[in-house]
Amino acid sequence: MKNKYYPKIIEDYIKNIWNLYNKNNINKNKNNNNYYSILLPPPNMTGNIHIGHILQYFIVDFYIRFNKMLGKKTLSILGIDHAGISTQILIEKKILNENKDINLLIKNTLNFKKNIKFKLINDLNNIGVLIDNKNKIRFTLDKHYQYSVNKIFSTLYYDGLIYKNNKIINWDIKLKTVIPDLEIINKKKIDYIWYIKYYFVNSEIKDKFIVISTTKPETIFADSAIAINKNDIRYNKYIGEKVLVPIINRIITIIHSDEVIINHESGCIKVSPSNSFNDYKIALKNNLKIIKIFDNNFIIKDFFEIYDLNNNLIYTEECPNIFKKLDIISLKKNILNFLINNNYIFNKKYKIINVKYNSRNMSKIEPYITNQWYIKTNNISKIAINLVKNKRILFFPKKYEKIYFNWLNKIEDWCISRQIWWGHKIPIWYNKNIIYSGINEKDIRKKFNIPKNTKLIQEKSVLDTWFSSSIWSFVSLGWPNNINKLIKYYPHNLVISGFDIIFFWISRMIMISSYIFRKNSYLNLPFKNIYITGLITDKNGNKISKTKNNIINYLDILNTNIKNKEYLGIDSLRISLLSLNSTCKYINFNEKLILTYNKFCNKIWNVLYFIISKIDFNIIKYSFYLKKIVLSKKKIYINNINLYNNWIIDKLNTILSIYNNLTKNYRLDILIKYIYNFIYIDISRYYIEFIKNKIKIKNKIINNYILFYLLDTIIKILHPIVPFITEKINIDILLKLKINNINNNLLINNKFPNIIFDIKKDCNNIINILLYIIKEIGKLNRNIIVYIKKKKIFYNIIKININKIICNKIDIKFLLLEKIEKDFIINY
Known part of the structure; x- marks a missing residue:
């Protein structure tokens, strides 16, 4: 028996075996069409x-x-x-x-x-x-x-299904490209919400002006309407009235929209379709003009471009000289200074707002209307x-x-x-107003019979x-x-x-x-x-990602045994992660769990090598009898099987019967719980103790095969979960059986086990009763000794009237137990 589980030594050895024998042989000897x-x-x-x-x-x-x-x-x-x-x-x-x-x-x-x-x-x-x-x-x-x-x-x-059109998108000011929603993060920022006066064109209106609320006064030159909710009794009388956009005195109309929330801030908003997704929706519903005031660097244009919804340029307006060439940040500052100095500000107050950033480079994102390619998805x-x-x-x-x-x-x-340089260049080529698409330019020229002297220009976007x-x-x-x-x-x-x-x-x-x-x-x-x-999170509940700089490197984990600074092993990490992956959205990864499963791997190692030590491989050696008993697909009923072997095979059959169902439903976490209990409790705590005490064996050959079957089946069901340990044990078994063809007998080249033994269910009642007694006694302090046929098993407890415990807890006396099975007697 091996005394110590050294995962690093095992892994290095097995990786060499896999690389040597399994290279290019993943599907070797698989001749079916499955x-x-x-x-x-x-x-x-x-x-x-x-x-x-x-x-x-x-x-x-x-x-x-x-x-x-x-x-x-x-x-x-x-x-x-x-x-x-x-x-x-x-x-x-x-x-x-x-x-x-x-x-x-x-x-x-x-x-x-x-x-x-x-x-x-x-x-x-x-x-x-x-x-x-x-x-x-x-x-x-x-x-x-x-x-x-x-x-x-x-x-x-x-x-x-693919077309090109002008629509509003998320624009990265620094990269000058469209950014998908997935790559955008929101950061909260304290800013002002500004209440700005828009004066009515009709001087006879008593109130003189209407007050809008906005956090983006820098887009005031893009305003094409003012919107209110038609159910707002404060403002619905003004629907259809005209107002002047501050600074530039553009005349715009007050419209109604369900997008406006009555009691939110002033209850009146400015509509700037080229710089707001919400405003763009309002524009589409109300046939508003689209006014583009920024270039793709978000520097204000010298001339504002006014388009209809079909992207037809209607006319232009010159930007006031004092604002020309300003970037969006400077523009906001200068516009606010003008509004304040000219008594356009009605009020202001602090507000927490969400600001969009590209998660990759933390560049600010702005809504922007630009000509892009789209796929129809309806x-x-x-x-x-x-x-x-x-x-x-x-x-x-x-x-x-x-x-x-x-x-x-x-x-x-x-x-x-x-609009970046790295990626698949869009396979579109232009010849003035004619658009072609194909595999490449050569393919297009051949397909559409385009002469070589006709210049084709490929789309720049990717x-x-x-x-x-x-x-x-x-x-x-x-x-x-x-x-x-x-x-x-x-x-x-x-x-x-x-x-x-x-x-x-x-x-x-x-x-x-x-x-x-x-x-x-x-x-x-x-x-x-x-x-x-589930998505793995760090100890603070944040998703693991490069952008958050909280990447967990698996090598760092494996080399950090908190107590002993030992290498914990890939199998320990593997079973830890598989056990955590339930139906939850998030997996809070706790590195201490690997220590728990490192101990479990050590337990697997010790248990299986103990079983190996109890097998006489001279009897096994892949005889005809072994093939008949262990490798047969047919169920076999063995009359001479003893009680504890009968019981452990029943436990093993339970694992085999649930294995397929749990894997089909992708509940590896539940499967691992079953296997964990099987190894720790059924095998280690009870079955090993039975065979440790060398209880008299009636049929040594059959018991050898049962032990071998148990060993062989366990390493196969464990192999997809902990492949390194099981492969090492498998190779050691092959060597004991003097089988030299390692490649064909690697575990991945073995058949997954089936239930082949029929067991005596009634006999399990005896073991179950005994184990119940042991559990009840085990709840007490440990001074009394429990024996089976005068062979010590594993519990010391305090001196007490055990008969009384048994009668009260399970309503059974020793006399009744003796009648069920003479081999089992408890003395104290």
Whole structure:
């Protein structure tokens, strides 16, 4: 028996074995047509994988190992996302390239990607994730992926699903690009809300002016109306009246809108459609003019541009000279000075407001109207909704369906263009007013018969990273050029994701793939099951992320045994994370839990090597009898099995019977609780104590096989959970059996165990009664000794009338116990 569990030694040894024997052999000897594949979001190329990624990789590896042991050909789709904006920010910081030599930046970015890819492979090997070297780690900006992206874009464009239009979006002032909602954070800030007088054009009106409230006086030049609520008795008499915009004296109309809250501040707002999402909605409903006052640097224009809702320029207005060339911050200051000095301010008061920032670079975000590319989502979102409603795609946990439906039921057209240099360039080429789309310029010239001397100019913008991510499910399998894997593994059995990207990734994959494969009723969904994991938070409850600078590095955890400063082991981390992943949205990661599961791994180690020490491998050695008893798929009833073996096999059968159900429902946390109790209580506390005391064995051969069956089954059911320990024990068993073909007998190449023993349920009552007695006695202090057939088992308790305890607690006497089974007598 091994005296000590040393996880680092075990891991190094097993990693060498896996690398040596299992390279390119993930699906070796799998000749059936039973396929299983898993999809997960590829991590961004902007940094190392963190504890949140590792949780998902452990789940993937659990299901790959488990299904491989079920005899299936398995595939996990591993890759790296080019992470457009995040990567651009990172590279620009590293290189500090003020002139932005795009070619130099792209070259350095691709070199950076190579290092990240190597690091990812190394990390995955380090944490024991199976990697099929024949299945390359994909990159969402490689040549094949670019071809696929361009092909899909072109298809959607000519099918009328992609269009270009002027709409209001979130604009990063520093990067000068559209920013998606997911990458925006709100920060609270104390500011003033300003009450500003707008004078009526009609001098006969008694009140002379109406007071609006705003936190953004800097957008006053973009005002195209004043809005009130029609039910507000203070103001509804003024609906239709004209007022003058301060400073520039533009005449605008007072309108009514349900967007205005009667008792909120003054109950009267200015409507600046080009600089407010809410105001833009009001403009669309009331056919208001759109007045653009800022350029894309958010410096005020010399001439304001007034457009209708169809983006037709109607006329321009000159900006007052004193405000020209000002940026938005200086503009606010100067406008307020003018308003204050000219008695336009009615009141002001402090207010806590939310200010939007890009989470990647903390640049301020402003609403801005600009010409961007969009995907129409109305029809494809309905298809995506129905695939889940009709249970062709299932959510686990089911509660996340509501988030999915809520988002898709209120979905707007998807802005897919970004004004950055890193990403998929939009495959659009212009010839004056003519627009072409295709794989590349050569393809377009050939397809549309465009002569070489006709100049084509490609669109400068790149695609939203989520666009390329939305086709990950099938492009990662080789579509469109190579569909061998697609035929076998598509749709995927499972996709794993956090709840925060259900809309941004999951729903878009379903929408795009269901449209691309709409003519094939089997392939028109990307996956069958969606497993939503909790998001790991730090001790303060904050989501683990690079932007929050609270990344938990798995190596730091494993090398930090709080008491002894020992290496805790990948298996300890793995089982800790799997045990935490329940149906909760957030997982509060406590590093002390790894210490608990490190002790559990140590217990597994000691228990299984103790069982090994009790087995006579000269009897085993893979004889015909072993194959008949242990490896048979048929259930076997053994008359000569003793009581404690009968009882432990019943416990093991319970684990086997719930294993499939819990894995199908993705409740690994519950499965681990069952296994934890089985190892700690059933095996260690009771069964080991039985066999320690060398109770007389009637049939040594059968008991050897039972012990071996128990050992063999336990390492197999534990293998997807703690692969390093179990593989090491498995190899030691093979060596004891003098089996040299390690590769074919690695645990992933073994069949997952079935229930093969029928047990005597009535016999278990005897053990259960005995254990109940022991538990009741164990509640007392420890001075009296309990014996079975005069062999000491494990409890010392105080001297007391045990008969009385037994009679009161379980209504049974020793005499009755003796009648049930003569072998069991308690003396004290």
